[in-house]
Amino acid sequence: xxxxxxxxxxxxxxxxxxxxxxxxxxxxxxxxxxxxxxxxxxxxxxxxxxxxxxxxxxxxxxxxxxxxxxxxxxxxxxxxxxxxxxxxxxxxxxxxxxxxxxxxxxxxxxxxxxxxxxxxxxxxxxxxxxxxxxxxxxxxxxxxxxxxxxxxxxxxxxxxxxxxxxxxxxxxxxxxxxxxxxxxxxxxxxxxxxxxxxxxxxxxxxxxxxxx
Numbered sequence: 001x002x003x004x005x006x007x008x009x010x011x012x013x014x015x016x017x018x019x020x021x022x023x024x025x026x027x028x029x030x031x032x033x034x035x036x037x038x039x040x041x042x043x044x045x046x047x048x049x050x051x052x053x054x055x056x057x058x059x060x061x062x063x064x065x066x067x068x069x070x071x072x073x074x075x076x077x078x079x080x081x082x083x084x085x086x087x088x089x090x091x092x093x094x095x096x097x098x099x100x101x102x103x104x105x106x107x108x109x110x111x112x113x114x115x116x117x118x119x120x121x122x123x124x125x126x127x128x129x130x131x132x133x134x135x136x137x138x139x140x141x142x143x144x145x146x147x148x149x150x151x152x153x154x155x156x157x158x159x160x161x162x163x164x165x166x167x168x169x170x171x172x173x174x175x176x177x178x179x180x181x182x183x184x185x186x187x188x189x190x191x192x193x194x195x196x197x198x199x200x201x202x203x204x205x206x207x208x209x210x211x212x
Contacts, residue, residue, distance in 0.1 A: 009103025012187040012210035078105040100169040115194040140180035
């Protein structure tokens with residue numbers, strides 16, 4: 001049985017994903033035939049111990065293959081997982097990143113796979129500038145890191161954690177400090193950050209109120 005207390009932030013994640021789908025649908029016509037490239041994901045849903053995130057038209061299978069994303073609850077936290085087909089090679093439940101709790105994993109997916117991807121399709125130069133700015137800020141104040149064995153058990157990596165609350169922690173495959181600058185924001189702050197960069201105030205789409 002799924003403990004709902006473990007999924008704090010789920011409603012905010014779903015609302016944020018809906019916000020960006022509306023934004024993508026509104027802006028897609030401006031790209032003409034390329035508009036389909038903006039329609040990244042359909043509505044996520046909770047399926048037992050996993051939040052499944054169905055692909056939208058932009059992520060449907062092509063000549064290179066297909067990737068399907070989910071956020072899985074495991075014994076020690078939550079991991080962003082990828083399954084799919086890369087050319088002729090099938091892969092299942094590959095760990096992209098690991099987090100101490102769900103809302104951090106969801107914020108990571110939102111900014112990494114939705115916000116920055118949307119931004120990049122509309123303004124690649126602006127996306128690079130914002131990513132560089134976040135990276136230059138380094139590890140979030142009050143956070144630290146230590147070497148550990150990664151969640152797959154096959155590679156070493158850096159575990160980043162909040163010194164005041166070590167349960168707030170994460171590992172990404174290549175290790176990065178930029179993630180700490182984003183996942184410590186609220187869902188609303190993440191949405192506002194990328195919406196402002198894209199000038200979305202011109203659209204009649206309200207940024208959802210969130211509690212996490």
